[in-house]
Amino acid sequence: MTKNGGRGGTERLVVIGGDAAGMSAASQARRLKGPGELEIVAFERGHFTSFSACGIPYWVGGDVSERDDLIARTPEEHRARDIDVRLRTEVTGIDVAGQRVRARDLDSGAESWTSYDKLVIATGARPVRPDLPGADAPGVHGVQTLDDGQGLLDTLARARGRRAVVVGAGYIGVEMAEALINRGFEVTVVNRGKEPMSTLDPDMGRLVHLAMEGLGITMVNDAEVTKVLTAADGTVRAVATPDAEYPADVVVLGIGVRPETTLARAAGLPLGSRGGLLTDLAMRVRGHENIWAGGDCVEVLNLVSGQTQHVPLGTHANKQGQVIGTNAGGGYATFPGVVGTAVSKVCDLEIARTGLREKDARRVGLQYETAVIESTSRARYFPGTSSMTVKMLAERRTGRLLGVQIVGREGAAKRVDVAAVALTARMTVEEMTALDLGYAPPFSPVWDPVLVAARKATAKLRAS
Amino acid sequence: MTKNGGRGGTERLVVIGGDAAGMSAASQARRLKGPGELEIVAFERGHFTSFSACGIPYWVGGDVSERDDLIARTPEEHRARDIDVRLRTEVTGIDVAGQRVRARDLDSGAESWTSYDKLVIATGARPVRPDLPGADAPGVHGVQTLDDGQGLLDTLARARGRRAVVVGAGYIGVEMAEALINRGFEVTVVNRGKEPMSTLDPDMGRLVHLAMEGLGITMVNDAEVTKVLTAADGTVRAVATPDAEYPADVVVLGIGVRPETTLARAAGLPLGSRGGLLTDLAMRVRGHENIWAGGDCVEVLNLVSGQTQHVPLGTHANKQGQVIGTNAGGGYATFPGVVGTAVSKVCDLEIARTGLREKDARRVGLQYETAVIESTSRARYFPGTSSMTVKMLAERRTGRLLGVQIVGREGAAKRVDVAAVALTARMTVEEMTALDLGYAPPFSPVWDPVLVAARKATAKLRAS
Known part of the structure; x- marks a missing residue:
């Protein structure tokens, strides 16, 4: 018809x-x-x-x-x-x-x-473009389209100095901080939240904050940008909050979409x-x-x-x-939904999350226990092993997995996939302790970090 | 009491x-x-x-x-x-x-x-110690205990030459091949099976075979060791099959346990x-x-x-x-079983498997479809991306996942964990196509290789 x-x-x-x-x-x-x-x-x-x-x-x-x-x-x-x-x-x-x-x-x-x-x-x-005086000044860039990217690259090539300010500390913000470091800029990230990566709980965001400082990035948290200041030629010269000014030869807006x-x-x-x-x-x-x-x-x-x-x-x-x-096209398929998985990195720091944060769980009426553990990406004795922190949320009484957040280095990000599948299958954290995950010294400790977190979450649920 | x-x-x-x-x-x-x-x-x-x-x-x-x-x-x-x-x-x-x-x-x-x-x-x-003439000669080593490891290291240190033969091409065999290469030996692996890594299907074992040859390892397949030959001083000098002799200054037995x-x-x-x-x-x-x-x-x-x-x-x-x-200790816990996950590596080649091989499925009466795909570890345009091959088995009619095998480089091995959880949860391959796995260009293509395999397996089931 x-x-x-x-x-x-x-x-x-x-x-x-x-x-x-x-x-x-x-x-x-x-x-x-x-x-x-x-x-x-x-x-x-x-x-x-x-x-x-x-x-x-x-x-x-x-x-x-x-x-x-x-x-x-x-x-x-x-x-x-x-x-x-x-x-x-x-x-x-x-x-x-x-x-x-x-x-x-x-x-x-x-x-x-x-x-x-x-x-x-x-x-x-x-992209969210804040209604700020000066936000349209030359040298202020979003990074949504290929044209945006080209515009930013042009600005970087002719910038007067090497000071960059990134507004926002979500995925785009932290990834742009890395990009600007790689281009030889001094980077300041101005962030409205208490810690970067508000898609993580603040205790895990804190780990990202410390690691970013370790990379030489200046992190300014709890700071709302109120104005973009311009030079005599109209191009950006600084970003202002109620408390301070941050000089900038280029500004990247990564506030979200x-x-x-x-x-x-x-x-x-x-x-x-x-x-x-x-x-x-x-x-x-x-x-x-x-x-x-x-x-x-x-x-x-x-x-x-x-x-x-x-x-x-x-x-x-x-x-x-x-x-x-x-x-x-006349066939049949469905998209059942998401569990909220996202991964990112800033230089060698890997950041991952899936499921619910503490505030998400509270908002939808779920009571939970949390477990935070530190483990390693490879066997403790294997060269190149690095530490990672895993946070796990599980529902009270049922023990069902509610969410996982991981901050670490090599091998941290994609480990969250195990939790993504477990969430989809509505597994309990106790069921997860028995998961048959790949083990060999170059790839994992004998207890994978996700399993260590599941064990701790199980123990906390039993004690609660 | x-x-x-x-x-x-x-x-x-x-x-x-x-x-x-x-x-x-x-x-x-x-x-x-x-x-x-x-x-x-x-x-x-x-x-x-x-x-x-x-x-x-x-x-x-x-x-x-x-x-x-x-x-x-x-x-x-x-x-x-x-x-x-x-x-x-x-x-x-x-x-x-x-x-x-x-x-x-x-x-x-x-x-x-x-x-x-x-x-x-x-x-x-x-360890399986074959009942071979000469198998107890000095210079022939198992690698089961720390004492075995020390004995082998002592032999390597005083070996007359740099020729090593590894008998067996399972996990221990391929890992020992890497170890001996790292110690500067010329390595020959003598393998009874058609391809190395008999825990994989032969088509996937073939990829390991080719990659090992690319690393300079001599692979001898379809070869049964019948004798260990010794020199005048009683130490090992070669390994013999019915067809050939392989000179050896050291022999490692990795035949299994x-x-x-x-x-x-x-x-x-x-x-x-x-x-x-x-x-x-x-x-x-x-x-x-x-x-x-x-x-x-x-x-x-x-x-x-x-x-x-x-x-x-x-x-x-x-x-x-x-x-x-x-x-x-008076508590309560269970071990529900395994799904058969194992990961290994030979230099930068990563090898992983979980679930059933084709012959396992046949042996227990399961009918299945297979899908084999090639994809990449990172976004195709991201530096350091490398190819990986994923093979997936799914049950006919029900579409339930039966097994996954992966051969690739960085990021290949631990991807099998996604399949391990899906097997535990008895997911179908079509359900897997919707899994919310972590995506960012440094970590995965927009369709993770495991999802690409699940899509292909789903399509093959529909067509069958």
């Missing part, structure tokens, strides 16, 4: 947003349905498709030498697979009742309507409390049979808390795009 | 074997019961307690500089915690009806009986088809309320195959010892 499409019997799938979720959906739908059955049109307001935003800090820092290394698939590659990618074309309205979208050619300014049988909304996220759902809101589609689109398990926008949404513009179910949250991560966007493309 | 013990109301726990399982049991029992309640006597025929046999290849190879680095806890440390460790004392008989063991002082030759209320059998494993259950067999205790003691979930020897067994002398339940097997690994020995000590 097609009401659109160029040829008889051909349906049209319209995709809004040409990044991970949108183009994964388009590609997967194309795998299932050839161009004779399904026409696919993808609108992208920028110059690129399918790029790795998560890779930008490493491009800025020099680990990745070319911008194009971050592009997983070019518009030409998509077009070669019969996906009609329209770059520099911004969708400006969705007419749900009429099953059509209005799009503007950003170069010519021309607007036109395109009808759809099936619609995918993958509009991503927009919000779902980009302006279009969805205007179209009357359902949004959650974090401003993201609400979908069902098949990634259909709730209440709409032929509209799907995925990536940074949606809220996802956290399987541990039972509530939706906004988790802008490329790995979810790719999975959701895959699910959407399968369903839009 | 004590029938033994020095003081009124004090029970006596006797432990046979002073290594991982035995001393973990003793230590844990001591944590729960003080010396006023429980006397603990541990008999050990060697000179050491609680050493890491898995660390011996790294000591021989020079990664670990001191023998004593491999000792987790010395006899003196155990004695300081009121555990009566009796070294160089070999238990020569168990009188189950009389609740006593006979032990011989290996220096004086004197024998005496010691009664027990509770008994722990942790007699470990003995068998449960050391001579005592248990003589005492009429129940043994499985692999010769290991059979226990219940509390690690009690089946049919015996007050006798526990753990470590390399027992058979363990494989949770995937539903059958017992012999898995001589320190990590199981430690866990089982912990469980035994808890139960013997």
Whole structure:
């Protein structure tokens, strides 16, 4: 039953947003349905498709030498697979009742309507730009898009001095601190929270704080930036808090992102409390049979808390795009939700978390015990072994695992995956003590650090 | 109800074997019961307690500089915690009806009986020594004990030349190949099987074979050693197969181990088809309320195959010892079984497996699909990324994960832990495709290699 499409019997799938979720959906739908059955049109307001935003800090820092290394698939590659990618074309309205979208050619300014049988909304996220005097000054940069990354690299190349201030101490903030150190800058991170990495509990954030100082980064916590100060030529010269000024030749904003759902809101589609689109398990926008949404513009179910949250991560966007493309292509797939896994690094410091923090558990009414242990990445006697701290939360009485946070060096980050699977399987920490994890002296102590934490959590639950 | 013990109301726990399982049991029992309640006597025929046999290849190879680095806890440390460790004392008989063991002082030759209320059998494993002419010649070494390791190091130091032959290509064999390369030897590995690492399927073992050749190791497969040839002075000079002779200044036997259950067999205790003691979930020897067994002398339940097997690994020995000590100390704990996880390395090649191989699945009547994929350890554009091959087995119809094998470089081995947890939780490969594993460019592609394999396995199941 097609009401659109160029040829008889051909349906049209319209995709809004040409990044991970949108183009994964388009590609997967194309795998299932050839161009004779399904026409696919993808609108992208920028110059690129399918790029790795998560890779930008490493491009800025020099680990990745070319911008194009971050592009997983070019518009030409998509077009070669019969996906009609329209770059520099911004969708400006969705007419749900009429099953059509209005799009503007950003170069010519021309607007036109395109009808759809099936619609995918993958509009991503927009960076939080604080409403600060001076925040638009030259030398102040976000790091959301490839254009942002290029702009920052240009600033770094011509900066007057070598002082950098990073505003925000989440994933982007700490990764940009590393990038700027690698570029030879003196880095100050100004952070509103009590400790960096507010996705960790403060006791674990404290370990990140100390390690960052050990790397020569100046950490300013409990500090709200109120102003960006500029030089006579209008470029940035400092960042100000109520208490101090931090001189800066370049400023990077890493304050976080919000779902980009302006279009969805205007179209009357359902949004959650974090401003993201609400979908069902098949990634259909709730209440709409032929509209799907995925990536940074949606809220996802956290399987541990039972509530939706906004988790802008490329790995979810790719999975959701895959699910959407399968369903839009006539197959069947679901995205059951997330457990809140995230990993990052600052130089050789690895940071990982999954599940709930203490405050998350309290907020959703879960009572818990915590265990914090220190162990090593390899057998204690093996060269290159390094210490790691593992924090584990378990529910009182049931003993169910609620969350894990790890701060350490080599081998710390990906150890959190064990906990991610255990959370998905709703294991208890006592069940975890018996997990048959890989052991050999170069890879782990005979009790893996995650198991040591599970043992301690089990003992605390028994004593409570 | 004590029938033994020095003081009124004090029970006596006797432990046979002073290594991982035995001393973990003793230590844990001591944590729960003080010396006023429980006397603990541990008999050990060697000179050491609680050493890491898995660390011996790294000591021989020079990664670990001191023998004593491999000792987790010395006899003196155990004695300081009121555990009566009796070294160089070999238990020569168990009188189950009389609740006593006979032990011989290996220096004086004197024998005496010691009664027990509770008994722990942790007699470990003995290396398979092939019944070969010349196998006892100087220069031919096993690597089971610290004394073995020291003997081998002495031989390496005074070897006439630099040619080493390793017999066997399992974990010990490949790890010893690395150790000997690190010591500057030319290494030939003579292997009975079609490919090295018979704990992998041959297609994955083939990858190990090729990588070992890339490291300069000569791999001889499909070759049964029939004789060890000696020089005029009686020391080893070559290893012979029916087809060839391989000159050797040193020979290392890494053919595997068998449960050391001579005592248990003589005492009429129940043994499985692999010769290991059979226990219940509390690690009690089946049919015996007050006798526990753990470590390399027992058979363990494989949770995937539903059958017992012999898995001589320190990590199981430690866990089982912990469980035994808890139960013997009046608490409650169980060891539910293993899923067959093992990791190893040869230089920078990492090798991992968990669950069932194809032949294991066939043997227990499971039908399956396989998926083999190649992916990378980090984002494809991130420096230091390396390829890894993941093989996955899933049950036909149910889609349940049956096993995973990984061969790659940095980050390959411990990725198998994700599959180990998924096996324990009896996940399907389709459920695995949605796992929320840690993603950041330095740690993983946006689709972790394990997820890529799960996707492919899911697709193959759907098509079958």
